[in-house]
Amino acid sequence: MNRLGHLPSLGASGSINATPADFLLANYVSGMQINGRMSTVRRFFCLFVTFDLLFTCLFWIICILINGENLVKALEEEVEHYSIKTSIFDIVMTAAVRFTVLLLFYALLHINHWWLVALTTAGSCAFLIAKTLLYTWQTENSRPFEVMLVLISFLIAWAEAWFIDFRVLPQEARARSILEAAAGSSEHMENDPLLPQLERVRDYLSHYTETIGDFYSPMESPLGSDDDDDGFTRTDYRKLSPEEKQMQASGYEALQKAWETVNSPGWKVEKETSHGDTVSSKVGPKGSKIYKLVGTVEVDPKTLFNEMLFNFENIPTWNKAITLGRVVQTIDSCTDVVYQVAAEGPGGVVSARDFVNVRHWKKIGDSWVSANISVVHKDEPPQKSIVRGENGPGCWVFSPVEGALKKCSFQWLLDTDLKGWIPQYVIDQALTFAMTDFLQCLRNHAPYIAASKSERYSAR
Numbered sequence: 377m378n379r380l381g382h383l384p385s386l387g388a389s390g391s392i393n394a395t396p397a398d399f400l401l402a403n404y405v406s407g408m409q410i411n412g413r414m415s416t417v418r419r420f421f422c423l424f425v426t427f428d429l430l431f432t433c434l435f436w437i438i439c440i441l442i443n444g445e446n447l448v449k450a451l452e453e454e455v456e457h458y459s460i461k462t463s464i465f466d467i468v469m470t471a472a473v474r475f476t477v478l479l480l481f482y483a484l485l486h487i488n489h490w491w492l493v494a495l496t497t498a499g500s501c502a503f504l505i506a507k508t509l510l511y512t513w514q515t516e517n518s519r520p521f522e523v524m525l526v527l528i529s530f531l532i533a534w535a536e537a538w539f540i541d542f543r544v545l546p547q548e549a550r551a552r553s554i555l556e557a558a559a560g561s562s563e564h565m566e567n568d569p570l571l572p573q574l575e576r577v578r579d580y581l582s583h584y585t586e587t588i589g590d591f592y593s594p595m596e597s598p599l600g601s602d603d604d605d606d607g608f609t610r611t612d613y614r615k616l617s618p619e620e621k622q623m624q625a626s627g628y629e630a631l632q633k634a635w636e637t638v639n640s641p642g643w644k645v646e647k648e649t650s651h652g653d654t655v656s657s658k659v660g661p662k663g664s665k666i667y668k669l670v671g672t673v674e675v676d677p678k679t680l681f682n683e684m685l686f687n688f689e690n691i692p693t694w695n696k697a698i699t700l701g702r703v704v705q706t707i708d709s710c711t712d713v714v715y716q717v718a719a720e721g722p723g724g725v726v727s728a729r730d731f732v733n734v735r736h737w738k739k740i741g742d743s744w745v746s747a748n749i750s751v752v753h754k755d756e757p758p759q760k761s762i763v764r765g766e767n768g769p770g771c772w773v774f775s776p777v778e779g780a781l782k783k784c785s786f787q788w789l790l791d792t793d794l795k796g797w798i799p800q801y802v803i804d805q806a807l808t809f810a811m812t813d814f815l816q817c818l819r820n821h822a823p824y825i826a827a828s829k830s831e832r833y834s835a836r
Contacts, residue, residue, distance in 0.1 A: 407547030417547050418482065421539055425478045428532045432471035435528065439464060439521045461512045464522055467529050470500050474533065482540070488548065493540040500533040620707050623751055627711045627736030631747035634771035635740060638789040643668055647808045653815055655808045660768065660791055665800070669788040669811040675822045677774040677784040681744035683825045684772060685737060688714055694821040697810055704732070704755055711736045714748075715756045718765075721806045729765040729794055732756045747771040766793045782826070786815065 406416040414422075440450040454465040474496045481487050504526055513519055616624065643656035646667070653671035660666040673680060684691075692698045700717040707713065717730045733748040750767040758764040768791035777783040788811060794803065 407544075407549075407551030414483070414486075415544075415548055415551065417544050421536070421544050422479060422483045424539065425475055425536060428536070429471045429475040431532075432468050432525070432529060435521070435525050436464060436468045439525055442521055460507065460510050464511075464525060466507065467504070467525055470503055471529060471532075474500060474536070478536065482544075488545060490537070490541045490545060493537045497533045497537040501530060504530050504533075616707070619754075620705075623713060623734045624707050624711050624736075626749055626751055627707070627734040627747065630734070630749035630769040631736045631738065631745060631771065633769040634747040634789050635745060635773075637666070637769065637791075638668060638771060638773060638787055646804065647812065649812055651816075651819075653812055655811050657804075662768065664768075664791075664793065665804070666768070666789065666791040667807055667811060669786075669790070669815060671786055671815045672777060673784045673786050673815070673819055673822050674782060675784055675825050676782050677742075677744055677776050679825060680784045680786070680818075680822075681737075681746070681772075681774045684774075685735075685746050694824075695814060695817040697813060697817075699728070700730075704753055707734070710738060713751065713753055715753075717762070718810075721810070726794060726798060726802070726806045727796075728762055730759070730762050731765050731767055733767055743773050743775040745771055745773050763795050765795055767791060768793070786818070788814070 408415055437447075440454055441447065454463045457463075458465055460466060477496055478493060481492050508526060511522075513522070637660070640658075642658050644658060645654055646657050647655040649671075651671060653669065656668045656670070657665050658668075675683075688703060689701050691701050697719050698716060699719050700715070702715050704713040704715050711734065713732065713734050715730065715732050718728060720726060720728045732751060732753050734751045735746055735748045737744070737746040739745070747769065748767060748771070749769050750765075770789045770791050771787075773785075773787040773789075775785040775787070777785050790807065790811065792807070
């Protein structure tokens with residue numbers, strides 16, 4: 377595949393064929409500082425500051441010439457005989473101060489903080505307000521231009537503050553994290569692709585230097601495993617179709633949102649079991665109820681993660697609440713699409729449902745995380761015989777328990793819409809029962825997981 381094959385999409389933000397993944401990549405690249413160069417987004421800010429000064433100077437000259445006076449005489453009145461009540465030259469000087477300070481610190485010293493632009497904006501606005509109150513607005517011909525000069529200077533100062541705080545600094549910070557991931561600066565980052573576009577970032581970087589490919593380490597299993605039988609097989613990188621890019625981006629976004637939600641405060645306990653498991657709930661971003669299950673399983677987190685993720689089609693053999701599970705399509709080494717059928721609830725109160733989800737997984741700190749969200753897939757259209765449910769961002773989290781090597785802290789974030797008219801209290805009972813029953817089934821299956829792992833090691 378052509379190493380630069382993806383580069384045209386970097387500028388495709390205005391194209392109807394651009395995907396969300398293309399927009400994400402464009403944002404990452406614009407914040408990158410390659411070979412010591414200034415990032416694109418910071419360079420644009422410096423150009424905007426320069427435009428601020430030149431535009432203010434031009435507008436000031438128009439204001440003093442609109443009266444029909446000689447330019448030299450007008451300059452003498454404005455500059456040599458300056459007064460805050462009669463001259464507008466100080467507005468130009470305000471722009472010059474902003475230009476000097478901002479370029480000195482953001483272009484030459486390359487600081488990465490918003491406080492300086494906030495200081496220049498606050499100072500400019502305070503002066504312009506004072507100028508408005510003290511200035512003598514006498515000349516009828518030039519008054520509209522003078523008013524516009526004050527207002528434009530005020531707005532530009534605020535635009536500079538907004539651009540630094542909401543564009544330059546966030547994009548550069550995000551780009552740094554992506555470069556660290558690509559460089560494999562730590563064990564976790566070397567083994568965990570942080571986003572689906574990481575290989576495309578490498579392609580972009582290789583355009584700038586031939587040695588950049590040697591600088592970046594190849595991605596391997598997200599588990600950092602030397603166990604070939606863990607079930608993880610890295611797929612070769614290939615050019616994805618627009619539909620695959622869409623699903624890839626959806627999976628990555630689902631993981632980000634689910635991880636933030638599962639670690640957010642405000643959960644209310646709905647149910648506790650004799651094993652110490654808890655099911656909690658809160659109102660989700662869409663106004664519907666979401667649920668979180670927390671419990672422990674007597675298997676180490678890495679092994680349990682591999683079992684749940686890569687033996688997905690085996691889940692119905694030990695969890696009777698799931699009647700079918702299969703992998704529909706593999707997108708990349710840490711993203712796929714799965715189809716699952718859930719059996720009807722106890723007593724047939726809730727009929728069977730099926731789901732089509734994209735899954736995306738990675739290691740975050742000491743935890744292994746598998747996130748999912750519903751997608752539309754051409755190979756799994758809705759069926760008339762079963763209701764198609766819809767999942768929002770959800771995840772399984774497998775974390776180690778301190779002091780217990782063969783024990784896993786398991787969390788399940790569930791954001792689901794079962795569709796159909798079902799009273800909320802029925803949904804609460806059905807989902808809390810399903811979640812705790814799932815965890816009990818997983819506990820019963822845990823000895824077989826551990827035994828299967830031991831057999832694989834003994835066979836070597």
